[in-house]
Amino acid sequence: MTRKYTYLFYVDFSITVYERNSLIVNSNSPIIHYFTSMPLLATITDADFGSQPVDSSNFRRRQAVRAVLFDENGEIAVLYVAKEMYHKLPGGGVEAGESLTSALTRECLEEAGSRPEIESEIGSVIEIRGQEKLVQESVCYLARVKGERRAPKFTEDEKANQFSLRFMSIDDALEKLKSDKPQSYNGRFIQKRDSAFLAAVAAML
Numbered sequence: 604m605t606r607k608y609t610y611l612f613y614v615d616f617s618i619t620v621y622e623r624n625s626l627i628v629n630s631n632s633p634i635i636h637y638f639t640s641m642p643l644l645a646t647i648t649d650a651d652f653g654s655q656p657v658d659s660s661n662f663r664r665r666q667a668v669r670a671v672l673f674d675e676n677g678e679i680a681v682l683y684v685a686k687e688m689y690h691k692l693p694g695g696g697v698e699a700g701e702s703l704t705s706a707l708t709r710e711c712l713e714e715a716g717s718r719p720e721i722e723s724e725i726g727s728v729i730e731i732r733g734q735e736k737l738v739q740e741s742v743c744y745l746a747r748v749k750g751e752r753r754a755p756k757f758t759e760d761e762k763a764n765q766f767s768l769r770f771m772s773i774d775d776a777l778e779k780l781k782s783d784k785p786q787s788y789n790g791r792f793i794q795k796r797d798s799a800f801l802a803a804v805a806a807m808l
Contacts, residue, residue, distance in 0.1 A: 644726040645799040657733045668707040669694035669743040678770040680715040685765035689785040716753040719746035743800040
């Protein structure tokens with residue numbers, strides 16, 4: 604059975620997708636969406652920050668994964684980006700040849716020093732970033748630390764932005780993100796995106 608969906612992201616532009624088996628194929632671009640079972644939690648555009656949204660039909664597409672990663676004490680991994688003054692969840696882009704879960708494992712090992720044991724899907728968030736000409740689709744999983752925790756291995760760019768790893772309660776994480784004042788365009792999208800993921804998990808618990 605084929606089901607057709609149209610997601611209206613902003614005035615005069617829509618993305619139509621077709622569900623076949625476990626995949627969704629976006630008819631406007633070659634990107635393949637793997638998260639058909641996940642609810643769409645939010646679509647974030649420039650309009651959320653007081654700017655006019657633009658036609659994103661020619662924007663590049665990026666698939667990404669995020670984790671709400673619990674440790675043995677019931678606290679979650681949160682990254683603090685000191686240079687730009689915001690908090691974020693572990694995660695990043697899916698590289699060529701990776702599955703969503705293998706990408707999540709790599710990102711958690713790099714940024715949180717931990718191997719994730721995935722327990723459930725949380726949902727997806729779509730960001731349409733006009734200044735970056737980017738449509739980014741992030742899927743998020745609830746996971747728990749499996750085995751020994753190690754020090755994160757931040758990239759040179761992450762070190763330059765003064766990344767640090769912290770573990771805190773989900774309520775504290777929500778409050779941190781709520782009070783953050785990101786200094787960059789990118790950071791404002793991250794704040795709104797990861798707040799949506801955390802709120803969804805808080806509602807599940």
